[in-house]
Amino acid sequence: MTGPKLAVALEYERPHAPRVTAIGRDKLAEHIVELAEQHGVPLHENPPLAAALSQVELDAEIPEKLYRAVAEVLGYVLRVSGKAKESRAGPPAP
Numbered sequence: 505m506t507g508p509k510l511a512v513a514l515e516y517e518r519p520h521a522p523r524v525t526a527i528g529r530d531k532l533a534e535h536i537v538e539l540a541e542q543h544g545v546p547l548h549e550n551p552p553l554a555a556a557l558s559q560v561e562l563d564a565e566i567p568e569k570l571y572r573a574v575a576e577v578l579g580y581v582l583r584v585s586g587k588a589k590e591s592r593a594g595p596p597a598p
Contacts, residue, residue, distance in 0.1 A: 511536040512557040513545075514566070514574065521565040522574050527558050546581045553577065 511533035513526035528536045540547055553573050560566055566574055 509533060510551065510554045510558055512554045513540070514557070514577075516578060521568075521571070522578070523563055523565050524557055524560045525563065527562065529558075546584045548577045548580050550577065 509530060511526070511528050512524060513536055514522045515525045516522040526536050528534075537547065539545075550573070553570070556570055556573075557566065
C-alpha cells in the first residue's frame with residue numbers, strides 16, 4: 505500500500521472560515537499524515553476536495569464555494585472525535 509499523494513491540513517476556529525495550514529505532495533503528504541496521526545488529529549480521505557483545497561494559499565481561509573464540502577468533513581471529524589456531542593451539550597458545569 506502506498507501513502508497519500510496529496511494531503512491538506514485545515515484549522516477551524518469559530519467564527520472564522522476554516523484555513524488551509526499545510527499542503528503536501530508525496531513524501532510531504534506522508535509526513536503531514538504521520539504528524540496528524542501522532543497528535544490524534546482525525547483524518548478524512550477525499551481526493552477531489554484535497555485537490556481543490558491544494559489550490560488555496562497557505563494560511564488563507566477556504567473559498568466560499570468549498571464551504572459545503574469542508575462542512576461535511578468537519579462534521580465527520582467532530583463525530584469521530586466525540587466533540588459534536590460535547591458542543592451540543594454546551595460547556596461543562598462549573
